[in-house]
Amino acid sequence: MLLIPSASVSAFATPAPRIRVTSDGASGTTSTSLQQEVGNILILDHLNINHEKGRHDLLKAFYFDFLNCAVDPRKEENIAKGTKTLWANIGAQQFHLPEGKPSAQVFDGLITLSYRNFDGLRKRYRDKSIRAVLDGTKFDMEEKNDELLVTDPWGSTFKIVISEDPEAELDPRGVQKGGPSEGLAMRDLTVYAPVGSNFAGIGRYYEQVLSAPLIECVDGSSCTISVGPRQTLTFTSHPGGPGASVSHDDLHDEGEIKGATRQFLSNYGPHISMYVADLRKCYNKAAALGLAYVNPRFKRRSYTLDEAVDECMFRLLDIVDPENVEAGPILKLEHEGEVS
Numbered sequence: 075m076l077l078i079p080s081a082s083v084s085a086f087a088t089p090a091p092r093i094r095v096t097s098d099g100a101s102g103t104t105s106t107s108l109q110q111e112v113g114n115i116l117i118l119d120h121l122n123i124n125h126e127k128g129r130h131d132l133l134k135a136f137y138f139d140f141l142n143c144a145v146d147p148r149k150e151e152n153i154a155k156g157t158k159t160l161w162a163n164i165g166a167q168q169f170h171l172p173e174g175k176p177s178a179q180v181f182d183g184l185i186t187l188s189y190r191n192f193d194g195l196r197k198r199y200r201d202k203s204i205r206a207v208l209d210g211t212k213f214d215m216e217e218k219n220d221e222l223l224v225t226d227p228w229g230s231t232f233k234i235v236i237s238e239d240p241e242a243e244l245d246p247r248g249v250q251k252g253g254p255s256e257g258l259a260m261r262d263l264t265v266y267a268p269v270g271s272n273f274a275g276i277g278r279y280y281e282q283v284l285s286a287p288l289i290e291c292v293d294g295s296s297c298t299i300s301v302g303p304r305q306t307l308t309f310t311s312h313p314g315g316p317g318a319s320v321s322h323d324d325l326h327d328e329g330e331i332k333g334a335t336r337q338f339l340s341n342y343g344p345h346i347s348m349y350v351a352d353l354r355k356c357y358n359k360a361a362a363l364g365l366a367y368v369n370p371r372f373k374r375r376s377y378t379l380d381e382a383v384d385e386c387m388f389r390l391l392d393i394v395d396p397e398n399v400e401a402g403p404i405l406k407l408e409h410e411g412e413v414s
Contacts, residue, residue, distance in 0.1 A: 109303040114285035114356060117245075118263060118301040119347045119412070120161075120168035121185065123230065127176035130156045132227040135207035137162040137169060140198050141187070141224075141232075142256035150252075163252050166245035167260035167305075170347075178228035179344055182312075182320060185230065186262040188237040192222060194256055195234060235261065243304055261305060263346065265407060266312040268320045272404050273297040275395025276309050279404075282396045283359045284350070284411075301348060309405070323391065323406040331370050335378070340371040341391060345408035353413045357382045360390055363399055367391040369408065387412040 125133045134153070137143045137160075145153065146161035146168065153160065159172040164187060189195065198204055199215045211227035222234035237243045243258045267273070277297040280286040289306060291297040296310035312318040324343040331337060350356050357379050360366050367389045368375045376382035376389070388411050392403040 110289060110300050110306075111287045112300060112303055113287045114351050115280075115299075115301045116349045116351055117166060117247075118260065118305055118307060119166075119349055120170050121181070121260070121263060121344065121346055122170040122172070122410075123181055123344045124174035124177075124179040124342070125160075125171050126178040126228060127173040128157075129178075129227075130160070131207055132211060133160060133171055135204055136213065136226050137171070139201075139204050140195070140208070140213075142194060142198070143169070144250065144252040144255040146250060146252045148251065161250075163250035164255045164257040165259040166247065166249055168250055175342065179324075180229040181231075181344055182266045182322060183231075184233055184262075184264040184266075185260065186233045186235060186264065188235050188240075188243055188258045188261045189256060190240045190258065191236055192217070192234070195222060195224075245303070259305065262308055263306075264308040264310055265322065265405075266318075266320055267309050267405050269311045269316045269318070270294070271309070271311070272395055272398075272401075273309060275398065275404055276393055278396050279393050280307075283363065283365065283390075284348075284356055285352070285359075307346075320405075323408065328370060334368070334370075334375075336368070338368045338370060341369050341408050342371065343406075343408060345369075345389075345410055347410040347412060349414060350411050351413075353382060353386070353388065353411065354379065356411055357388050360388070363394065363396060365390050365392055365394065367408070386414075 138145060143162035143164050146163050149159055149161045152158040157173065159170065162169040162171060208227055212225050212229045213227050214225040216223045220236065224232040224234060226232065237258055240258055245259065273296055274291055274293045277288040277291045280299045281288050287300040289298045289300050296308060298306050298308045301307045312320050322343050323341050325339040325341055328340045357366065368377055369389055374385045374387060376385050376387060382388040390409040391406055393405045393407060394403055395401060
């Protein structure tokens with residue numbers, strides 16, 4: 075991530091006074107700030123999700139023409155090529171959109187984006203030039219309870235909300251490179267989990283391994299974690315009920331990696347990227363629980379703490395309850411932890 079800092083604000087300044095929300099809804103420190111407690115996770119930087127190979131037309135029509143995300147200049151050359159990865163920016167966050175092999179991924183969850191108003195989205199939903207590209211896909215928009223529920227061309231679901239305080243929601247630490255985006259931020263990423271999952275264990279994973287504050291945990295149904303001053307990561311029971319199939323990984327054995335100190339399966343599922351304040355602390359805690367992961371599909375690989383420090387990143391795959399590691403993964407979701 076490379077943020078363009080706002081005036082007089084460092085890229086990762088310590089947040090102003092904040093409100094701490096507990097599981098019973100009570101607030102801790104009294105403050106007029108909308109900011110929540112921030113721990114070791116400073117920002118959920120991007121969601122990486124594959125698009126359908128050969129369909130840059132759908133990708134551009136949805137992310138850039140309809141959502142009005144900004145084109146990140148670091149991948150802009152691929153627009154002219156009509157192939158490979160594009161990055162779509164919204165405020166300080168991004169979507170990384172590589173080609174599928176060949177199918178698109180459908181994110182099994184809900185992506186919440188905040189906007190100043192719905193006017194532009196309503197207008198563009200009726201735009202004939204955009205509809206000419208997206209009609210015939212799963213693209214749809216429904217206005218419900220002061221929210222817009224939007225389905226992308228392949229079936230991933232977005233919730234668009236109006237910001238109560240747009241200026242406050244703009245990340246004071248800066249924005250991604252490229253032109254301005256109409257959207258303000260990726261406010262929340264909700265990940266669906268099987269009904270009956272150990273949500274308290276998921277909360278402990280983020281608290282104890284990644285040192286991220288738990289905002290709320292409703293045991294048996296959901297938990298919400300702070301991943302920035304005004305950004306959350308939520309895990310909740312799949313709305314499809316007990317019979318719903320849930321998977322956030324796509325693991326493949328691609329053969330032995332020469333020189334690797336340990337062999338891992340490649341994951342082609344979605345992943346989330348987060349910037350952390352203390353990479354060493356995170357890596358050591360994860361490694362002590364046997365959770366450090368290397369994805370052979372990516373060139374940057376960290377098999378040890380020293381390599382993680384050199385690469386400025388590490389990866390995790392298994393979400394476990396630190397107090398019951400023997401029970402195995404509650405969920406598999408690839409995390410990319412980075413430092414700027």
